[in-house]
Amino acid sequence: MKTMPLLEVTDLHVHLPTRRGWAAVLRGISFTLECGDTLGLIGESGSGKSMAALALMGLLPDGARTSGSLRLNGQELLGLPDKALCQIRGQRIAMVFQEPMTALNPLHRIGHQVAEPLRLHRGLSARAAKQEALALLDRVGIADAARRIDAYPHQFSGGQRQRITIAMALACGPEVLIADEPTTALDVTLQQQILDLLAELVTERQMALLLISHDLGVMARQVRRLLVMYGGSVVESGPTAEIFQTLAHPYTRGLWAARPRWGVSYPPGPRPPLPTIAGSVPDLLDLPAGCPFAGRCAFTAQACYTTVPPPTLLADGHVVRCLRLDAIAAIDKNKK
Ligand SMILES: Nc1ncnc2c1ncn2[C@@H]1O[C@H](COP(=O)(O)OP(=O)(O)OP(=O)(O)O)[C@@H](O)[C@H]1O
Ligand SMILES: [Mg+2]
Numbered sequence: 001m002k003t004m005p006l007l008e009v010t011d012l013h014v015h016l017p018t019r020r021g022w023a024a025v026l027r028g029i030s031f032t033l034e035c036g037d038t039l040g041l042i043g044e045s046g047s048g049k050s051m052a053a054l055a056l057m058g059l060l061p062d063g064a065r066t067s068g069s070l071r072l073n074g075q076e077l078l079g080l081p082d083k084a085l086c087q088i089r090g091q092r093i094a095m096v097f098q099e100p101m102t103a104l105n106p107l108h109r110i111g112h113q114v115a116e117p118l119r120l121h122r123g124l125s126a127r128a129a130k131q132e133a134l135a136l137l138d139r140v141g142i143a144d145a146a147r148r149i150d151a152y153p154h155q156f157s158g159g160q161r162q163r164i165t166i167a168m169a170l171a172c173g174p175e176v177l178i179a180d181e182p183t184t185a186l187d188v189t190l191q192q193q194i195l196d197l198l199a200e201l202v203t204e205r206q207m208a209l210l211l212i213s214h215d216l217g218v219m220a221r222q223v224r225r226l227l228v229m230y231g232g233s234v235v236e237s238g239p240t241a242e243i244f245q246t247l248a249h250p251y252t253r254g255l256w257a258a259r260p261r262w263g264v265s266y267p268p269g270p271r272p273p274l275p276t277i278a279g280s281v282p283d284l285l286d287l288p289a290g291c292p293f294a295g296r297c298a299f300t301a302q303a304c305y306t307t308v309p310p311p312t313l314l315a316d317g318h319v320v321r322c323l324r325l326d327a328i329a330a331i332d333k334n335k336k
């Protein structure tokens with residue numbers, strides 16, 4: 001018997017109103033996510049990663065038009081009234097944002113901010129909520145939490161602030177944790193500590209993690225499966241290791257080639273520029289009718305502009321949307 005996925009997103013479309021018309025920010029996203037599993041969203045700036053996260057949280061900008069389905073344990077979330085969504089947001093799906101100060105209120109003590117959802121959603125007494133907040137702050141690695149629980153956000157470093165927002169996200173024991181670029185505002189030494197903490201918490205609490213990052217190295221280490229997004233569509237999805245090994249979609253190849261590499265030594269003289277993907281992300285008000293990457297892709301053929309690439313299953317769970325897979329394979333073969 002097929003069991004129901006924890007989270008099931010099917011053919012999710014989101015349009016946002018702009019002065020020039022409707023922008024198609026998500027164009028038919030589908031994926032599932034199970035308890036204790038990790039899924040990454042990767043893609044250039046503007047590819048729709050944050051919009052996918054905000055759609056899950058029910059926090060899309062005003063006037064957004066949505067269609068498709070977004071189910072948590074079988075319950076449809078799209079179209080739920082605000083009150084019902086509020087019950088789910090924070091309690092069952094929680095989010096860690098890129099910049100901790102967007103989640104923290106500078107005017108309130110951190111203990112109060114972590115305790116508040118416990119009182120509101122779980123109905124704990126002030127005393128019990130404070131105890132629980134203390135335990136959470138301790139768990140996320142705030143040293144000497146008992147002494148610092150009455151301090152304000154500005155009295156903590158960036159890394160500590162991100163730990164506090166993680167404690168807030170965990171407060172109600174969410175089943176799904178979304179982390180949107182949770183470490184890009186931090187320096188490199190702190191980044192891995194926060195990512196390690198998230199990984200530990202996922203295992204410990206059997207949460208499902210949706211991690212958003214533009215860093216391929218982070219994805220390779222942190223998530224089991226990956227969705228590669230471009231122009232509001234998923235162009236490739238599958239097990240992370242398999243995606244990076246095959247680099248099947250030309251866009252995934254472009255991202256791979258453009259990744260910054262540590263430890264590369266350059267000859268004396270001016271540094272070569274970092275490779276980039278030629279061209280820029282498409283205008284969401286005027287996308288090609290076919291593949292969103294058509295025009296920017298070195299392998300574009302006429303059909304790419306007009307035909308939406310159907311999903312091709314390359315291996316178990318590895319799906320690529322590209323009309324030119326055979327042509328690319330032939331070119332690769334000739335190069336060898
Ligand atoms: N309020 C809005 N109204 C109209 N369009 C918007 C709005 N907010 C974002 N967009 C557009 O939606 C598209 C997707 O944005 P999104 O923030 O999801 O990108 P992203 O993949 O998260 O990028 P980044 O890596 O920069 O965070 C972008 O083209 C953006 O310009
Ligand atoms: Mg974003």
